Amino acid sequence: MTAIVETKNLTRYYGAMLALDHLNLHIPAGAVYGFIGPNGAGKTTTMRILTTLLTPSGGEAWVAGFSVTHQRTEVRRAVGFMPDSFGFYNNMTAAEYLKFFADAYHVPPARQLGLIEDLLTLVDLAHKRDSDVMSLSRGMKQRLSLARTLIHDPQLLILDEPASGLDPRARVELRELLKELRRLGKTIMISSHILTELAEMCTHIGIIERGKLLASGDVTTIMRSLQPHRTFEVHVISDLEQAAAAAATADHVLAVRTITDDEPPRLEIDVDGDNHAVSALLAHLINHGVEVVHFTAQTSNLEEVFLKVTQGVVG
Incomplete structure (x- = not known):
């Protein structure tokens, strides 16, 4: 199966601290890949390297066939990144928020209106298009942020702890939305501590601790290898x-x-x-x-x- 994410001996130091230790990842296209590990394991560092927000200290990584160190612009076109914490501007409606990012990604103006309406409908926020972003609930903000990651139609979505702080209903809504995105052909890499939530949506998992990848592959194979x-x-x-x-x-x-x-x-x-x-x-x-x-x-x-x-x- 074609890999949309591949890393070879990916290494990252923060000063003298080794955060990633020769990480070798392989995420097939179309997978929902659950990236699991305790705090400080290296999940966010890996995701930030894959989105070109950090440079590796050693090794290499490719996204959709593009090098994260030598083809950064192409990687950014292929990736939609939703960090674990994100900011919103005051006095901006949900539609204006998406238009801001559509402009940033150079989406042609003629396409923007229809695209924004489609994305708001996809994340079930069409009825909030003219609402101030700061008035939205946390779950709605999460869904709006996810819509923002889709504005340039990326092949890969990288979601860092997207269910953090959500109530049970909002988690269910997010899970159903991710299932729909997979049906639309997106590959999704998602980190979370809520392991039961990942079990219901992931086709593949990777387990990382102290910067080392301990296990990676499709869920059934890993389950059988351990038992x-x-x-x-x-x-x-x-x-x-x-x-x-x-x-x-x-x-x-x-x-x-x-x-x-x-x-x-x-x-x-x-x-x-x-x-x-x-x-x-x-x-x-x-x-x-x-x-x-x-x-x-x-x-x-x-x-x-x-x-x-x-x-x-x-x-």
Whole structure:
């Protein structure tokens, strides 16, 4: 898959402090890439280098095939950046705010009016086009800022903690908006500490700590690499111990646990085979007289992956 972001041994020092340590990123076009790490891990530094706001101390990075050190103008045309904190001017309406950035990006005047209306509709702010920006709620300001990043139709959106400080409803609205942008063909790189929010929207993740990339790739592959076997939760209405004994004799079963301190009582079965082995396990249980009423795979979440990979150390 074609990479829209690629870095090779990307390094950044602040004085004597090493903020990025030979970072090698690969973000495929069309991905929603969740960039995860504790405070001070190097997320914002990476994003600022990719948007040409910082120069690397070593290594190289490319966005849409353009070098961030040698083709800065081309990179800026390809990227829409939404920082973790952003400013608004007083006495400016939402439409005027977008027009200001349309002028800054040299959008032809003949296109501006229709473009601004389309973007306000996309972020559900058409009814606020003539409202003073400073009167908008934080969630509305976030959506307006996202509209601003789209004003020049970039290929890549880089969003630094976009859900920070939002209430639950505003987070849901932002998540749905990002899904729509992906459907429109945008590649999105997003950093956040709200890992459960990222899990629902990301196709790929990268985990960074102390400037080092600890894991990167599509979500399914990373989940499987950290937990090569799958665990299945099984509810039965027959004798639980008898069911456990039957499960233990099936092929590809690594371990069987009986869980009796929660409701309902159940089995947890670790399986290292493919889907055929899983189907055979269910058939094996039924053939041994086990009355199965619930059989489902447990899924790891991003918080579990993050805790497994990181050490909780901030540089």
